[in-house]
Amino acid sequence: MRHRVWHLRGGIHPPEKKSLSLSLPLRTASLPEQLIVPLQQHIGAPVSPCVAVGERVLKGQLIASSDKATSALVHAPSSGTINEIGMHPVIHPSLIEQPCIHIDCDGKDEWIDHSGVDNYAALDTQTLLSRIREAGIIGMGGAGFPSSIKLNARHNQIETLIINGAECEPYITADDILMQERAVEIIEGIKVIGHILQPKEILIGIEDNKLLAVAALERASAETTIDIVKIPTKYPSGGEKQLIKILTGKEVPTGGLPLQVGVIVHNIGTVYSIYKAIIQGKPCISRITTLTGEAMNNRGNVKALIGTPVRHLLKEGGVQESQLFRIVAGGPMMGFTLPSADLPISKTTNCLIAATRSEMPPPPPEQTCIRCGQCADICPVTLLPQQLYFFSKAQEFDKAEQHNIFDCIECGACSYVCPSHIPLVQYYRYAKGTIKQLRVKEEKAEASRQRFENRQARLEQEAVEKEAKRKARAKAAAEKAAQKTSAEPSPQSAQQSEDELARLKTAAASTAKLSIEAKKALSQAEKKEENSDKLEQLRQKVALFQANSDKAKEALKAARQKPPANTPPSSKVGEPKEDKAILELREKAASTQDALKQAKKALLAAKTSHTNDLEAIEIQVNQAKKEAGAIKAQLREALIAQKEIPLQQDTPAQPTSDTVPSSTEASDKVTAALARNERRKAQKALDLALAENKSEHKIATLRKAIDDAGSESQ
Amino acid sequence: MALINASSPHIAGKNDTGQMMLQVLLATLPGLLALTLYFGWGSLINCLIAAIVAIGCESLALRLRKRPVIFFINDNSAIVTAVLLGLALPPLSPWWLPVIGTAFAILVGKHLYGGLGNNIFNPAMLGYAFLLISFPVQMTAWLPADGIMQMSFIETLTLIFNNHLDPASVAIVDGLSGATPLDTLKTDLGLSKTVPMIYELPVFQGFLAGKGWEWVNIGFLIGGLYLVYQGIIHWQIPLALLLTLATWAFLFMGYDSDRYGSPIFHLLSGGTMLGAFFIATDPVTAATSAIGRWIYGAFIGLTIWIIRSFGGYPDAVAFAILLMNLAVPTIDYYTQPRSYGHKEAKFGRGKRER
């Protein structure tokens, strides 16, 4: 059965130049004298070294770790002695220095003890995920996102698992050679992932210029349900979103994750690493890198240890230094030039191009845009690149955003076709960067305003609450007194309680209004994709107002349930109240779920835009997850409790005079239970915050919340 | 190792603005050939004069604007503007007509707006409209088809350069000039003749439409299809333009065939094909998105038909295009395409909501 292939709009057909590096089989690069292992090869929380200078390490030994889920562990790629731990320039688009561990190789290449599992199907998902995490595996197609996180999807969430073997960039053949030579292992790795995710279908998307790879995989997958789909060769069909469209016809919503359309995409290299981690028990310490470009004589694909200096690999590829004009890490469309050959390769370095001057000449001077529209014709995202260019150039960033500049995947196809040789992508990067900077500035100003307002609101609310409490106490006392003296209806107390009711009503309404407004502000901010700080603040505000409003409602309800003495008591006092509480919990559960979703979204947005506050956002996601979990648990408890309460009430439910105190008692009990619940929750949140080193302010707020809840439950 | 630092992508396609403009020039050749066969050397001479003036004016403007002259001249856009204007002028127009027209087109139409890419109006058509308003007599002095193929290149050249000075030459030109089919239709309908009667006149004795004009239009059609095939122009604008023009002509011919010309007549007369394939498709001044191009083309077609049928000028390509140039920002505003991952297309200016 042939799987349907959807049409990808736009795209280009640059010269493939893949045959340059396909004439030789896969080989292993020789061991360099020194390995310089970068610690931050992934997107996510940093790791810190767990070895010391002078220590001897074995191949595969853990050398840097972190307990954060979003970090990727780092292992020694070969045995040797730690020579230095310090900053070193690394392969990165913005040419930065990062902490690196330098290992002097001893040439023995001595493995640490390791063992794979024989029957991965017998292991549960969490065990497999933690093994993948412990192996330090990240997306090897270039994104560098920790794979264990990407694989941690909810049960039944994944419709389609896509393995990306498109490799649409010219020159690169690393995945191609891997599929040709390690097809069996790749299929095995896919099975592991399939076991973890349990998708409805598994597709491998391969461009139809890699027929050898297709044949090898078809042979290896004959016994499985894995579908190998040949897709038309076209750049950039291997882009994650593009491949999803081609293979499923679905579009990932803007700013969203593939998960939202039930799809997950893994790269061939990642799959192979997962195979090695699970079946052989080997961490991710090497990768296949294509050595190519016309300034090399001995082009081909090598298995290179992470941390091998580029210079070493260039030698391996027989570079002719006199011919060398630029070194590109990655493909010619999206890769970046290296300032020197002394940088070490990382887990995401899939290709090194040593180009001659004639092969990749300096760009011709930029002419004027004639609005020919060729760029718009080929843009795979259906943007209007010429408009984005005009807006970026004129610094009309509002308009650039309106024209979806943040959906641009920087594939470079528009620059490629532009007859006026305009480096369009460069303009977009500039615009995106500037917009982000401006946002940060705006947010700082906004944040201080928000802090002020929050404080104001809190003070007001506290005053209102105090007043309400005082009234409630006074009233309770009065009622008790009234009950003691006589069961006779007292017009005065009825009048009083009505007044009280009216006041409470107003309070409830006004707090509810505040809460709604805050929610609105939050959702607006979320729509605008504001940064994490601000969102967090708004969320806090929402939570505060929500709590206030809940309290006010609670008070109102309590007052209503204490019937004026002349009203016949109802036997069903407890039930509607409990229902209401459950309803509220449900609402809360829904809203935290929402918050979780939003946080996830923010995380993705941040990821795609390479922001630095990723970590913060990720923490937020986890936090939101936990919160959602807690509320759900509470909801469950409450539901169970609800079943019990009517039973309690059945007995005293007679229209006698002693019903009043007993029903009050029941409602008091419920209030106390609720408050205790509240307190438990607050305690949990505090623990969490402490564990995660939250800011002092937050901890203080949480402590206060616990105290409040505690005093209420008394 | 002297490594260079450059931004991705590191490779570039073969497209080149200068080359594209040359292709456009190449594509005008069939039309120019037909013009020359039926109307003599005049059009070619017009184009040459205009091209020389264009290069001069472009250099001047670039120097005044302190831009690298040679670099920008090499994009060939000035020559394209000049040639398109030259093709639209009457073949025996006096030499100063293309000179003034081109100078106006380049200096005012193009550089006053900030140069190539920033002009709102198609410069060639702006020059043409300027001439038509300023020198209506010279601009409407067309020739009957194959009236002067007997005249040699040198003779034509002399005539063009003496046209305004030497009364004898002026007399010759006057004697030679005649109405175009579109002129004839307009004036004779005004004399309450019917279309079938008018079609009997000698200017209409072509094999599909007006004599000679049909071939000029077919020539530009062939050149235009070549440009579409080469991917240099988008097909939406010419198709929309021609379809709309033909549809309206067809509908009104059905309504009253005594008063309205046939679709074939409209398609193959005057500047229809030149306008549809070479001028309306000028990317700088046309609508940006695919839907936008449909709208833009269709409205030009409609305007051409309306002006031809009810307006004061016999042909309307220039005015129709200039009019729609004005509408382009509005069209672009409403026709932003839907991008990947978005539920629907956005439109508007993009001021942030506060």
Ligand code: SF4
């Ligand atoms: S391809 Fe270049 S010249 Fe053509 S519209 Fe796009 S940016 Fe302008």
Ligand code: SF4
């Ligand atoms: S770089 Fe951006 S604008 Fe250009 S083609 Fe790719 S997605 Fe479209």
